[in-house]
Amino acid sequence: MDRSKHNDIVRRASAMADKASFVADDFAQALFPKTEVIFNDRMRSNAQQYLRSVVEQIEKRICTIVTGDLGVSHDLLLGIAQRGNGQSFAMLEQSGLLKTSEIVRHLFVKTQQSELAARLLQKISQEDLESTLTRHLDHADPAVAKAAMGLLVAQSKTTGATGEIAASLADLSPEIAYAFAWPITAALVRRSGFSGPQLQQATERLLAAHDESAGVARKAERLAQLLDQSGGENISVPHPMRDGLTLFIARLARQSGLTSDQIVAFTAEPDMARLVVVMRAADFPVQEALSIFAALDGGDHILTGATYGETDRDRCQTLVTRWASPEAFQNAERLLSDDFPGSPGK
Template structure:
C-alpha cells in the first residue's frame, strides 16, 4: 500500500485556530452567496467564461495599479523600501485579496466596469468568429482619409488605442487608461492603503506616488473616450446618414454612435447586449428608427446564442413606445434605481 505523505497539510494549532476564526466570520455569508447563485436577480446569464474573465480583469487592474504605484515611488520619488521595490518589479498581484476581504472591491461602479469589459471581450470574440480582425480594422481605417482632418485624427487615435490594448482571443487584461477616472481615483487610493499595509512602508512618498499616478492618468487615451469623440465628429459629418453597425464601425465605434444617438451610455448598451435576446438593444434600435434589415444584421453580428430577430417581431414594437422606453433608460441611473425601489416598496398613498 502506498504510503501517503500528510506533511503538506499538517497545520500547527495556531494556524488552525486562526483559520477557524476567519471561516467563522466568512461563513456567515454562506447563505447570501448561495442565494445569489441560486436566485439571481438580474436576469443576465453569467457564464463561467464571463465570470473567469471578470476575475482575471479585476486582478489585472489591481496588479497594474500596485505595480505602477510602487514603480513611481521607487523611480520618481526615491523610495528604497524592499517590499515596495518587490511589488513594483513583480508580476504577482498582492493587494487583491486584502481589498476583497475588506469589501473595497464590492463597489457597484467598479463591478459594472469589470462586467462591461468582460462582455466587450465576449462580443469581440463573437464578431471575430464571423469576420476577420483585418476586416474589422479596415472599416475604421477608411476614416483615415476623411476630408475633415479632425475626423481623420480621431480615427487614427482610436486605431492606435485599440492596437495598444493588445487584444487576443481568450485573454483579457487591463489597460489602465481604459479605466474610468472616478473608478481609477478610488481604486488607486484603496490600493495605496493596501500596499502600505502589506509593505509596512508608511512613507508619505507613497501617497505622493499615488498623486503622481493620478495626475499621469490621461482619460483621452481610453478606447471609449476616443470612440465617443469620433462618433461625435461623424455625427456632424456626412456619416450621420449611415446606420451604425458593429461590422462597419467596429464594436467600440458602433456602441459610441448608438450611445450618442440614444443618449444612453456605452456601459448601458454593453449590458443590453448581455441580456436575453438583447431585448433592450432591439428596442433602442427601433427607437432610433433603424430599419428591420439593418437591425437584424446588427442583431446577428452581436448574437452568440443562435437567437433570431425576425422582421415581424421587430416591427411589432411600437416606435413611440420604444422612444419612451429609451428615454426612460437615459435618465440618471440613481433616479431609475430610486424610482424602482420606491415603486416596489412603497405603494402609493391614497387620498
C-alpha cells in the same frame, strides 16, 4: 504531513471559519438571482483576469512613483515597481474591497464588451474587423483620419488573445480609478509595513495625472462625433460589422443619448430587449436591426421582422428618453412610483 502543510491547513480552516456565515448567502445568490442575465464561465474568468490586471497595474504605478519620484527606499515596494510582483490583490479580494458597486459595474461592462468581441470574431475575421477602422485613415477630413488612428492605437493596448480581456488604466474613469487606487494603497501600507506619507502622496499624484481621454471609449466617442459631422456615407446606420464593436457602441450611444456602458449592458440582457427598443426608437430599418441583433447574439435567439416592425416606436422613444435620464433620477423615480411594490399603500 510536514509542519508547513499542517500550518497551512490550520490557517485555511481558520479563514474559512471566519467566512462560513457567508456560504449560504453565496448559495442563495446562485439559486435565486435577481435578474435573468447569464454569466458564463468565460465571463467569470475574464472578470477575474481583468480585475487582477487593473490592481497590479495601479499597484506597480504607485510603487514606481513612491520609489522613483519620491525617493523611498524599500525592498518590497521597489520589487513591485521593478518586477510587478503584486502583493495587494489577494488581500483586497478577501476583504471585499473590490466588491463596491462602482467597481463591479465597471467590471461587468468590460467583461460583457469582451464577450461581444468574442462573438463578433465568430462571424467576421480579425482582419475584416480591423479594416472597419483603417478605412477611415484615408478620410477626406484630416480630423477624422487622426481620430481613427487614435482609436486604433488605443485599441491595440487593450487587445488580448482571442476570447481574453486586457486592461488599460486609460480606460478607467476618474471615479473608477479613485475606487481602485485607495484600497490598493491601504493594502500596500499593510503589506509593506511602510507607514510614511509617501504612499498616499504617490496615489494622489497617480490620480491627478490620470487621463481617460487616452482610453478606447473616449477615442471612439471622438471618432463617432467627427463622422456624424462629416456627413456623407458615414451617416449610415451604425453596425458592429461595418464599424467595429467599439465605434458601433459609441455611434449608437451618441445617436440615442445613452451612454456606451448602457448600450453594452443592454446586450447582456435577455433577448437584448432594450437594445431592440433603442434600435426601434432610432427607426433602424428592419434588415439592419435584424443583422445587428444576429451579429451580437451569443445564442440561438432570433429577432423576427414582424416582432421588430410591430414594436411601437413612440413607446420605444419614451423609454429611451427615460433611460437617458441621470441614474439617480431614475432610481428615485422608481422608488416614488405608485407602481413600486414598496410604495406607501402597496
